[in-house]
Amino acid sequence: MRAIITEHRPDVAVLHLRGELDADSAGALHTVLSDLLKRPVPRIVVDLTDLKFCDSIGLSAFITSKEVIVSRGGWLSFxxxxxxxxxxxxxxxxxxxxxxxPEVDDAIAAGQL
Known part of the structure; x- marks a missing residue:
């Protein structure tokens, strides 16, 4: 993966993923998600617009994180x-x-309901 850009909006973190998410790049994603999970109520939107490929190792990072996020009353959307x-x-x-x-703003709006 070429980049993980974290954009902090009020009460929501937006992860913009670019390139490929695979065994070689999943560690960087785990690090970013671990930092975001330290928030009292993590609310995360993962922008997949520029993600060209994702394997099972990349997907497992999201699945594992979601369990922690939900237990704290937060959410993770794509x-x-x-x-x-x-x-x-x-x-x-x-x-x-x-x-x-379809869009990051749609995910943020739905999460605020």
Missing amino acids: AGPRPFMAQLLETIGLSRYFAIF
Whole structure:
């Protein structure tokens, strides 16, 4: 993965992922998510717009984090997946486990309800 950019909005962190999320880059994602999990009520939107590829190791980072986030009353949503990512999330059943939105602002608005 070329970059993980964290944007802090009021009460929400937005992770912008770029490139490929695989075994080589999952460690960087785990580090960023661990830092965000230190918030009292973590609210995270993962922007998938520029993510070109994701393997099972990358997906496991989100699954593991979500368990902690939900236990603290927070949420983690995805936004803007490319067709490949949308199909991957649907095929492996994660579209039922994570809320997926077309845009980051949509995810933020839904989380504030």
